Amino acid sequence: MPTPSKGPRKEVKTRVPEDVREVLEVMAANSGASSLSQYVADLLSSLAGRPDLVREIHQEVMPMPLSA
Numbered sequence: 001m002p003t004p005s006k007g008p009r010k011e012v013k014t015r016v017p018e019d020v021r022e023v024l025e026v027m028a029a030n031s032g033a034s035s036l037s038q039y040v041a042d043l044l045s046s047l048a049g050r051p052d053l054v055r056e057i058h059q060e061v062m063p064m065p066l067s068a
Contacts, residue, residue, distance in 0.1 A: 006055065012044075031057045 016024070028039035033056045045053035 009041075033057055 024040065025036055028036045031039060033039035033042065038056055042054045042057045045051070
């Protein structure tokens with residue numbers, strides 16, 4: 001069965017220190033996100049002030065958005 005569309009998206013690639021990736025993997029697993037990629041996308045959406053684009057993680061576990 002195909003996965004429902006998440007709407008228009010663009011790929012963002014970055015390299016993070018190994019220790020940071022390990023922390024993100026634990027945080028993603030603890031949040032119940034379906035993947036590390038979706039978890040990071042949700043974090044970035046929240047930090048960008050777009051909670052409407054957060055799909056899988058609850059707002060109470062999200063960091064505060066950055067002010068412009």
